[in-house]
Amino acid sequence: xxxxxxxxxxxxxxxxxxxxxxxxxxxxxxxxxxxxxxxxxxxxxxxxxxxxxxxxxxxxxxxxxxxxxxxxxxxxxxxxxxxxxxxxxxxxxxxxxxxxxxxxxxxxxxxxxxxxxxxxxxxxxxxxxxxxxxxxxxxxxxxxxxxxxxxxxxxxxxxxxxxxxxxxxxxxxxxxxxxxxxxxxxxxxxxxxxxxxxxxxxxxxxxxxxxxxxxxxxxxxxxxxxxxxxxxxxxxxxxxxxxxxxxxxxxxxxxxxxxxxxxxxxxxxxxxxxxxxxxxxxxxxxxxxxxxxxxxxxxxxxxxxxxxxxxxxxxxxxxxxxxxxxxxxxxxxxxxxxxxxxxxxxxxxxxxxxxxxxxxxxxxxxxxxxxxxxxxxxxxxxxxxxxxxxxxxxxxxxxxxxxxxxxxxxxxxxxxxxxxxxxxxxxxxxxxxxxxxxxxxxxxxxxxxxxxxxxxxxxxxxxxxxxxxxxxxxxxxxxxxxxxxxxxxxxxxxxxxxxxxxxxxxxxxxxxxxxxxxxxxxxxxxxxxxxxxxxxxxxxxxxxxxx
Ligand SMILES: Cc1cc2nc3c(=O)[nH]c(=O)nc-3n(C[C@H](O)[C@H](O)[C@H](O)COP(=O)(O)OP(=O)(O)OC[C@H]3O[C@@H](n4cnc5c(N)ncnc54)[C@H](O)[C@@H]3O)c2cc1C
Ligand SMILES: NC(=O)c1ccc[n+]([C@@H]2O[C@H](COP(=O)([O-])OP(=O)(O)OC[C@H]3O[C@@H](n4cnc5c(N)ncnc54)[C@H](OP(=O)(O)O)[C@@H]3O)[C@@H](O)[C@H]2O)c1
Numbered sequence: 001x002x003x004x005x006x007x008x009x010x011x012x013x014x015x016x017x018x019x020x021x022x023x024x025x026x027x028x029x030x031x032x033x034x035x036x037x038x039x040x041x042x043x044x045x046x047x048x049x050x051x052x053x054x055x056x057x058x059x060x061x062x063x064x065x066x067x068x069x070x071x072x073x074x075x076x077x078x079x080x081x082x083x084x085x086x087x088x089x090x091x092x093x094x095x096x097x098x099x100x101x102x103x104x105x106x107x108x109x110x111x112x113x114x115x116x117x118x119x120x121x122x123x124x125x126x127x128x129x130x131x132x133x134x135x136x137x138x139x140x141x142x143x144x145x146x147x148x149x150x151x152x153x154x155x156x157x158x159x160x161x162x163x164x165x166x167x168x169x170x171x172x173x174x175x176x177x178x179x180x181x182x183x184x185x186x187x188x189x190x191x192x193x194x195x196x197x198x199x200x201x202x203x204x205x206x207x208x209x210x211x212x213x214x215x216x217x218x219x220x221x222x223x224x225x226x227x228x229x230x231x232x233x234x235x236x237x238x239x240x241x242x243x244x245x246x247x248x249x250x251x252x253x254x255x256x257x258x259x260x261x262x263x264x265x266x267x268x269x270x271x272x273x274x275x276x277x278x279x280x281x282x283x284x285x286x287x288x289x290x291x292x293x294x295x296x297x298x299x300x301x302x303x304x305x306x307x308x309x310x311x312x313x314x315x316x317x318x319x320x321x322x323x324x325x326x327x328x329x330x331x332x333x334x335x336x337x338x339x340x341x342x343x344x345x346x347x348x349x350x351x352x353x354x355x356x357x358x359x360x361x362x363x364x365x366x367x368x369x370x371x372x373x374x375x376x377x378x379x380x381x382x383x384x385x386x387x388x389x390x391x392x393x394x395x396x397x398x399x400x401x402x403x404x405x406x407x408x409x410x411x412x413x414x415x416x417x418x419x420x421x422x423x424x425x426x427x428x429x430x431x432x433x434x435x436x437x438x439x440x441x442x443x444x445x446x447x448x449x450x451x452x453x454x455x456x457x458x459x460x461x462x463x464x465x466x467x468x469x470x471x472x473x474x475x476x477x478x479x480x481x482x483x484x485x486x487x488x489x490x491x492x493x494x495x496x497x498x499x500x501x502x503x504x505x506x507x508x509x510x511x512x513x514x515x516x517x518x519x520x521x522x523x524x525x526x527x528x529x530x531x532x533x534x535x536x537x538x539x540x541x542x543x544x545x546x547x
Pocket of ligand 1: 018021024089092213489
């Protein structure tokens, strides 16, 4: 299809980001950051990637002669002269993190789950920690227990075991990293994100617009007298053109477990949708006010299920039943500690060198092992069990369900059947989301025009997180799990994804619009060389010395 547009290429953005959540913010901030270093502690990976991609262009030192031959691609004049222009579209609101904020408010989440180095700021890995201290808000950090401590020697562990004592769980984090294993208050994290938004000028007018992206197409558009390959992005209200598009739309479709209908409309709600309806549902809140006993079923097993159960009890529901299809798993984070702590490079190297996408998926499943609950919330649940307000049933699924519209209650049986459930007034599905690239409505045209492979719904993108090497639709967040690893859907994955996306976008835009070699470009080029660790690190001081 050929679209004809009026105006000039300057009237549409270089980058259109769909989604203003943590992933969208990480990408936008990274695109505006000249000297990213947040990733560079675990950044051999980034550097290797850079060198791999740009080896032919980078300076090469001949080991025999000792002479350095400058690379072509990094010579002054090769880089674009300006930062990419950005437009963000989000259907939750015209602010950053609108959906995130709504969910945190709905579940009354006081602290994040993740450690201090999980955040969207590309400038510095320790930026959130530094923010807490400079703002005098260190008292809002809560230590994540059970992660850090003196490692016990093998000898000591064996001795304890021989004595019949329990060997302490293997601790994989050194004492010196203790400062990282705190979690920020939700309020502080949001203020930090706001600070990041302001620093990068992402609060300027017209950076974010509210709208649901309904269709994305890529193809030739005639602009003035020239034909350009661009994206045409349609929302319910408007049509946009963009050179590149970043899809940062989150984790996918809420999972409704069988035997419930996927479009179950009455007496039930998925936790990801409850921000709109409030917790508990108005029908339950009315019963609580009228002092009528209430029974609510929560299906899940992850942290959301624990938080929903806890909130319901705090807000007056008489009895909550929490049904888990597996074991009750207690973990500080959603992925195993070995993917976060000092041996994570080892895990990631194994992941990246997997022979197939299936093998990568296997790593992801092992690292997450389904949903899990933090020690803090497990303790809260146990208190509710002790008070008789909560029953937790593990290794059980719903076998049959029937909703009676007159009594407005559910009759539920389980498999195995031993659980005797009363009439249930309301059901919450805290069953997570299914990342299925084929179920994202706005990608229908992309699937038709540029089909790609997927493994269990996860798209097989390029290493740069691109749809195809000649289609600059970039995908980040949980949808990029096969490329980023098990942490793709959390805040650390958001920053890693942003790094790859930014490199790819720069490449695409450079190809379209090479620079003209003025001073700004030279200094940008020198910065790039510095960040990538190429050439002399003192090169960037050259001008100052001469002046
Ligand atoms: C309650 C909760 C707490 C969490 N806490 C943590 C934590 O403490 N630490 C951690 O590391 N991870 C945490 N996570 C996991 C993860 O970090 C979050 O899910 C995070 O929000 C993912 O960011 P995202 O940008 O990919 O997705 P989202 O935050 O879901 O943002 C996607 C945005 O895209 C918009 N969108 C979707 N489709 C369209 C469309 N077609 N058109 C326009 N806009 C669209 C949505 O409205 C949304 O605003 C948490 C998750 C949840 C649910
Ligand atoms: N910061 C916070 O306080 C906070 C709060 C909430 C969530 N989070 C984060 O947000 C992310 C999502 O958490 P989540 O709890 O919503 O989802 P989740 O971690 O994916 O857990 C979903 C749970 O639902 C179960 N489930 C999935 N499909 C099911 C089915 N068909 N039938 C029965 N059970 C089913 C899963 O069982 P299995 O375990 O058997 O797979 C799992 O226990 C996680 O990364 C979490 O850490 C953070």
